[in-house]
Amino acid sequence: MITSIKLMDVASYSPTTPVIVNTDNKKVNLFYGLNGSGKSTLGNFLQSKTDPVYQHCEISPSNVEHEIIVYNQNFVRDNFYEIPQQKGIFTLSEANKDAEEAIEKAEYAIKKLEDSQSEIEINANKKNKEITNEESTLKEAVWKSKSKYERTELEFCLAGFKTKDKFLQKIKDSQSSCDSTIKDLKAEAKELNEQDGTPRESIQTISFSGSYIENEQIFKSRIVGSEDSYLAELVEKLGNSDWVQSGMKYLNDDEPCPFCQQELEADFSTAINQLFDTTYQSKKEEILNLKNVYENSISILESNLVNGAFLAEYVVDNSEFSTTKLLLLTCLKDNLSLINDKYTKPSEVIKLLDTTELIDNLNNVIMKIQSEVDTFNDKIKNKNIHLTNINRKFWSLLNLEYAALIEATIDKTKSLNLEVEQLRENYKNKNKDKREQDNIIIENSKKITNIDLSIKNINSQLKELGLQGFQLEKASEDSQHYKIVRESEADEDVYNTLSEGEKTLITFLYFLESCAGATDQESTVILNRRIIVIDDPISSLSHNYIYDIATLIHHKVLLANFKQIFILTHNLFFFHELLMLKAPSNRAVPYKLHRITKSDFSKVKDLQRNEIQNDYQTYWQIIKDCSESHSYANMLPNAMRNILEHYFTFIHKKDALKKTLEDLGKTSSEFKPLFRYINRESHSDSININDFEGIDVEKYIEKFKQVFENTGYSDHYYQMMGIDNPATLIEEETVEV
Structure with a gap:
């Protein structure tokens, strides 16, 4: 069964915006639309889906295996206008009971196989839904992590991956090996993005010139008189x-x-x-000199440590540097204090602390900082390379984070896909079994198939419709074709003597027989595999036959065991008849109603039963449609004439209408052809009718409105057009004032 039809870039349908027709799995789909609205395009597409002109159109499901039989102008042309002798329509007779029983059993077996295939499709759909749910669950779980990195230093990593599918695929494609953490990557990205491109100043190791003093022997000697x-x-x-x-x-x-x-x-x-004596004094002088040198060396070192690169934030904020520096300076000052004590008390022995290790420790920290400076400067020089590296590590960390969940989902979906594949294989095997049953039907159909019953059915229907004087006969006794003959004429070319209505009726009866039969002995006739499409079967028929055609369709198509039915018509009365025949005898058959309209492009919308208008309302709808779009401008004069005739006849004011039309015709010379055409009492002719080509729609509708105003029935005009009467609005405003 066709669930939906997409029409785009063909005939009157938009080249860019698709029109989707949803059937809601209904068996019967009725379409109503004016001529030129786009109905035939839908039928032609269903008849020739593979034609390149319909390359942007499609049906769903795309693998519909049902046979689609279409009645439209193409059918009429192919079967009557080009072929004088019609192909015989093979139907099943009652001549061979064994063959019929075999066919019946085969059809039942096919039905069971199709039911089994339906169950397989249901199970496959469930499995596919489980696969979709598994993948969706994974996508949602992974997608949540995205919000953690938006508006952070790592947001640049998300560029190009802001859909769930791309985000997940990127994680899957990334390697799950990384020696960094998200915190590290954020810090590095922040450092790179916040700097202004200026490299950091290098920092040099320090030296302490007074180091030798710490080992002077004089501090280890007692100096006495x-x-x-x-x-x-x-x-x-x-x-x-x-x-x-x-x-x-x-x-x-x-x-x-x-x-x-x-x-x-x-x-x-x-x-x-x-x-x-002098010796004592000279030793004190030596101590003093050593003290001064040591103190000066400390000052120089302190000065160096608060200048240049040592003032940079990346040095000052380094806790290891601050601690090591403080330890060294504290030790140096402690030594200086001891030297002062020695100078004051030369006889005391002092032991200065060795600062060599502290200086080495500080230099190690300085070299470490310098290494970071080199790294930073390299990053500035190669910023994009480092950002790319951060990006790679970022996705690697996400891969590592979700590796287990991804693996579990892959395993689960792989298992489900295997089950779906098994179901598909089972479905294919059922097709093989169905082909075997089809062969049984074909072989048994050959035993009991003929065109005699088809000819009998068509001739019977012709008589019931009141068409006398001609009938169908087999072209010859051994022929599987038939011809049209008249009793009073020997001429075999009877077809060309038929009226258009007679041709249409014969064509449609032939179509109805073909729906229930086969056109060759090798074909399999299984009704519930057929989709029937009927496009305007009454286009050239008088109103006398509308009820008959609707009844034929109701009994031979709508009540038959066809898979699905599409009927398209421009005739509202015929549309009504099909719906009236449906109730109450056919309530079990599900109907879906559609309306096709056209402004710039054709559109299809659902139609509710209570929205269906009668003929009078339809004419007004044409007026409203023309006021919004000029697509139906050629139908405007006819709609105006029918509205005025119906309304003024109903209210018994035909004289008032005639006088108004005559008066308006006198005062508006450019509209004389219109008023003559509308006024059935005048003698309209082909010249007048041709004058309506390229009419000014707005002006014509304005004149149409004047007819109601001049006759005193403007309220009816505004009511039917669905707009407010300006005169009524003015009166209401006056009352309010």
Whole structure:
């Protein structure tokens, strides 16, 4: 069964926007549309789906195996206008019971096989849905991670992968090996994107020129006074030469001893000075010089560490550098303090801390920073390369994160696909079985097939329709063709003497027989495999036959066991008849109604039963359609004439209509042909009718409106056009004021 039809870039259908006709799996689809709206294009497509002109059209499902039989102008031309003797239509008679039973059993077997195939399709669809759900679940799970990286330093990695399918495929295609973390990649990306392109300044290792002082022997020696003084033994015994030496500045020969406040001997001052002789003083000078050098070296080092690259943020913010630097400077200052103590108390032995290791530690940190500087400068120089590397690592990390889930989904879908493949193979095997049953039907049909019953059926229908004087006969006794003959004429070319209506009726009866039969002995006739399409079967028939044709279609097509039916018509009465015949005897057959319209391009929309208009409303619809689009302008005068005749006849105001038409014709000379055509009392002719080519639609509708205004029935005009009456609006506004 056809579930939908797509029409695009053919005839009156848009070259860019497809029109989708949904059947909602209904067996019967009725289409109503005015001539030229695009109905025949739909039927022609179903008849010749492979024609290149329909390359942008398609039906769904695309693998419909049913036979599509179409009645349209192509059918009429192919079967009557080009072939004088018609192919015989083979139908099944009751002559061979065994053959019929074999056919019946084969048809039943085919039905069972098709039911089995339907179950297979249902199961396959379920499996395919499971596959889709598995893949969708995976896509959704992976897609959630995308939001974590939007509006972050790594958002650039998402460029080009902002759909679920592409996002998942990129993750699948990436390798799951990476020695970085997302945090590392964010930091690196931020560093690259925030810098202004200026390379970082190199940082040099430091040296400390006063390092040698830390190993001077003088700090390890006790420096005391000379032994030549008689006081040397006493000072040594007291063990406090530093205290004595520090008190020398208070010694005065004219005053008591600064230490004990007793009178000093005459040579005491000389003895004290002998105690702290030149050697002692020179060693103190040496200590002082060493102190000054060490202190100056510290100052130089401190100055170097707060200048140049050492002031850069990437150095100042380095915690390891700050810690190591602080340890070194603290140690140096501790050593300087010890040297000061040595100078103050030369007799004490001090041990300076060796700063070599601390300097090496600081230089190691500096070299590490310099390595980072080199790396950073390289990144600036090759920024795009590094961003590409970040991108690669980013997708690798996502692959690593979802590898297990992806693998599980692949395994599950692989298993499901195997099951679907098995179902497809089973479906193909059923087709083989169906072909075997088809062969049984073909072989048995040959035994009981003839065209006599078809001829009998068509002739019977011709009589029922009141067509007398001609009938169908076999071209010869052994022929599988037939011809049209009249009883009163021997001329074999009877066909050309038929009216268009008679030709249409015979053609359509032939079509109805072909729907239920076969046109050759090798064909298989299985009704529930056939889709019937009927395009305007009453286009050249009078109203007398509309009911008959509708009844024939109802009984021979709609109630038959065909798979699906499409009927297209421009005649609203015929459309009504098909619907009226449906209820209540055929409620079980599902109907779907459609309406085809055309403005710039053809459109198809669903039609509800309560939307169907009668003929009078249809004429008004033409007026409204023309006011919006000029596609049906050639139908406008005829619609106007029918509306005016119906309405003014109904209200018994034909005289008022005639007078108004005459008055308007006198005052508007350019519209005289229109008023003569509308007024059935005047003598319209072909010249008048031809004058309607290229009419000004807006002006014609305006004159049409004046007819209702001048006769006093403007309200009816506005009501049928579905617009407000300006006069009524003015009155309402006046009342409100």
